[in-house]
Amino acid sequence: MAEPLISFKDFSFKYDSQAEDTLKHIDLDIYPGEKVLIAGASGSGKSTLGRVINGLIPHAYPGTISGSCIVNGKEVADSSLFDLSFDVGTVLQDSDSQFVGLTVAEDMAFSLENDQVPQAEMRSAVTKWAKTLQLNELLKNSPQEISGGQKQRVAMGGVLIDESRILLFDEPLASLDPAAGLASMELINDLATKQNLTVVIIEHRIEEALHANIDRLVVLQDGEIVANDKPDRILVSEKIIELGLREPLYLSVLRRAGIAIADCQQISHAETITNPAIAKSLKSWTRDVKLNQADEKKSNLLELQNIKFAYDDGKNVIDNVNLVVHRGEMISLVGQNGTGKSTLSSLITGFLTPTNGKILFAGEDMAELSVKERAEKIGYILQDPNQMISKTTVFEEVSSGLVLRQIASKEIQGRVNKILKICGLYEMRHWPISALSFGQKKRVTIASILVLDPEMLILDEPTAGQDFRHYTEIMSFLEKVCADKDLTIILITHDMHLMLEYTMRTIVLDAGHVIMDDIPAKVLTNADVLQRASLAKTSLYTLAQRFGLPSADDFVAKFIESERRAR
Amino acid sequence: MSNKNRSVQTVVATGIGAAIIFVLMKFIAIPTGISNTQVNVAEGFLPLLAAIYGPVAAGLAMFIGHSLNDFVTYGSPWWTWVIVDGLVGVAFGLFKRQLDIQSGKISAAKLVLFNVYQIVVNFIGWVLLAPTGDILIYHEPASKVYLQGVVTWLLNSASVAIIGTILLILYAKTRTKRGSLKKEK
Amino acid sequence: MAKNLFVGYNERDTFLHRLSGSTKLIGFVSLSIIGMLTFDTRFLLGIFLFSVILFWKSKIKFSEISFILKVIIAFAIFNIILVYVFSPSYGMSIYGSQHMIFGDPNHFFNLSWEELLYLFNVMLKYTFAVPLALVFLLTTEPSEFAASLNKIGISYRISYSVEITLRYIPDVQRDYRTISLAQQARGYEISKKANLMTRAKGAIQIILPLIFTSLDRIETVSQAMSLRRFGRHNKRTWYMARRFKMADYLALFLILLIVIIGITLFKVNNGRFWNPFK
């Protein structure tokens, strides 16, 4: 067998500010040409592992190392960051911060500039990679002018241009729309094969990441490797679920229908999984499950009438949107990157003012209300948690809204602690926010709004960067409040599973228009809408189609129903 | 952290620091009614930038941020003030060691000392250097420029004393002591 | 970027757009320094006219700059008034003669031709560089700016800092807007009427998240840059750099000529002032 390209031997690492090791006795070999997926709960040390591979640890993060990590023959601790960067190209989670140039072309050429490559050579390299990554049209655009998916491709271009042998991605899917995410994974797979690259992907969304034809799945828990094998072998057992991660949805449905995964072949894709019994069992399972009738319509809470809005450049980002949200509904708002979802929520919460149209809340026109007054009715959790956090510790942050409302400190203690427990932050309540991972920060912002008990909530990408356990805890909690207190919730999301499982109604936004407003299962069977809004049908539909179920809608609806009952 | 790394950090801190200074100057400066003088929130941010990234980053960031702001509001920079502002940044940066903000401990004594220092620095900058420069280079009447200088001195010192001090304290709070983070039940 | 800086690069095809950024930068800096030093009214008027012609040649539309122009005029007038009010006879002391329009040289308030000339000079000094600055801002691609700085001898690290500033101003601005709204939504009052201390606290409430986000960003951006080897060598090349062409050498020659005239005038005038009253 070939020499491993990356090799961890009894490797441990402790950040200076931490009391305990974040990585514990890691033994891991990655061979040339492999595609490895690293999964694990939030805070389990995935990003930390990635930082060791690209040398940021120990060169940019102070801490204590024991054991060894060798990348392409170099001991990480003894080589400079620059030397390592020739071997490992890193695409950071935040592709916006990685974009340091003023235009796409400059950013792609950045590392070549630093290597003093002559201009003519840089131009031809940029042209070559722009063509491969379909960025030709955008070479002169600034980072503010391109979508999230495009930014990520620019980031890939910027590291591919180095021709390094190892590519490292930290949560490439977190803020991409489903179609862009899939395209990204396919691109990675394609490039890896063509250029013979070794790829390490850190990602929560296992099912989507598997589209890159992953060769090996490594699962971390509390800084230790708890699983390390071919994806098929790990997915067979229910280990993934026990570890608090999400198994691919098609596997869950098969299990529910009573099929033993162990008897199936090629289980890592919904397109390939086979077993003679599947078709029959699915059909009979579908027949047996009964659907509950949808609830009666409730009273109108929020009404948007002919809303239009344009930013300074004059193009209507929101164009004549009409919408009614009923009290107690949990709605998902979906659509392509950059289509105007966040803009629409800013209009509702008064962060922006529509150029045309009316917004009514419980029948009352909101035009006259200030941001603060609206916020008392509608809590808004922004996409980027950093934009909301203004205090230094977790507890202070979550309690700040209550303090401003002059609530007695005893009551504050109680309410804040309760919400912190629900959001899985109680143990870290005295930590400075700067020591939290992205997923943890996002939960802090959710907690700090939830604690205020608003009538309606708008959550922008609540599950981005969350692991399945916390995701389920937060969503179940929201579902419960929604039912108990008639809380109305709008979720903005790129996660089709979230949309299917938790929301009763989906609004699809495209180019400023609402192009569909229906139950999620219907949205996912409308090929035209899927394509226009850059959504992806989930693996459930693939199953329904492959095994000839009479109605895909009905099948999906029933699966979701049974999932809900199981919760 | 290796030296090369720190130098990259200085470059980035200069660039982004200047962007912040530009935005603060442009959007939350509170005019006082005397020309060229305003309660400048950007001045309050300077000590923090200086305490974290040192004299080079703070001085250059102020210089770049201030000149860009002048460029787009007045058409061309008022060089004497831009340079003095940069020098004030450098002077704040020289106090980095004494403040040692990364340790997370910032005592009242240190803060008082820093405030005395900043008032002196601002005095030298705005009452001595800037007006003298204006007289030498722009030949403006002494009484006008000294009045502007004194007002700026007072406003900038106040801005640093209030905003700057609060920012230093809050930032220090986010620093964690070695080995201090433990999950509490 | 254009919108965010109020004035910014505009793609057109004029000889000014084709000149290298370094040439324009050298031109702007040297003309504004020589203009800053001299008080020769004829020379100042000369540069002013020259820059107005350049401005006209660059085909910049008035609407693109009308806003900034209003601010500049208001600023200049205000300052002129201040200069006059604080020292109405300053002109006479500079030129050493007394040609009164009204009032008595021994009283504080008076007006002389010397004062008028002095004020006219000051006015010119406030405004002569404005057309140049606008030409520079509107005809130089921001991407080329850092490369130009590096080319005229400023270290590439400092040059790149400027590039980063230009890159992140729009982001910081957007963050600022969003954060201030998010804080209002949390219940902070940001009222214009409050006293200084309250306003300072309000300002801190907004700038705190802005600063912490930006500090985080400094970390990530420097990591991203180190991972792509920024700072490895003592030099770097620039994707957007432009070579000097014939036109650049001609322009540099013209600039040199103007600077030499300016310096010669110091000699001829025996100092920085041109004195028509002698």
Ligand SMILES: Nc1ncnc2c1ncn2[C@@H]1O[C@H](COP(=O)(O)OP(=O)(O)OP(=O)(O)O)[C@@H](O)[C@H]1O
């Ligand atoms: N710079 C740092 N200083 C101190 N502790 C840190 C630092 N970065 C991460 N940690 C801690 O190390 C642990 C692992 O963090 P890491 O970012 O590797 O998690 P992760 O698995 O990538 O999580 P996520 O899925 O949320 O991104 C966390 O408990 C976190 O608080």
Ligand SMILES: Nc1ncnc2c1ncn2[C@@H]1O[C@H](COP(=O)(O)OP(=O)(O)OP(=O)(O)O)[C@@H](O)[C@H]1O
């Ligand atoms: N402050 C702004 N100024 C100008 N244009 C903006 C601004 N904010 C957003 N846009 C533009 O408006 C469009 C809609 O952006 P928005 O952020 O609402 O999209 P989104 O649907 O939330 O996307 P994502 O899924 O990536 O979060 C985009 O084309 C974006 O470039």
Ligand SMILES: [Mg+2]
């Ligand atoms: Mg991570």
Ligand SMILES: [Mg+2]
């Ligand atoms: Mg969005």
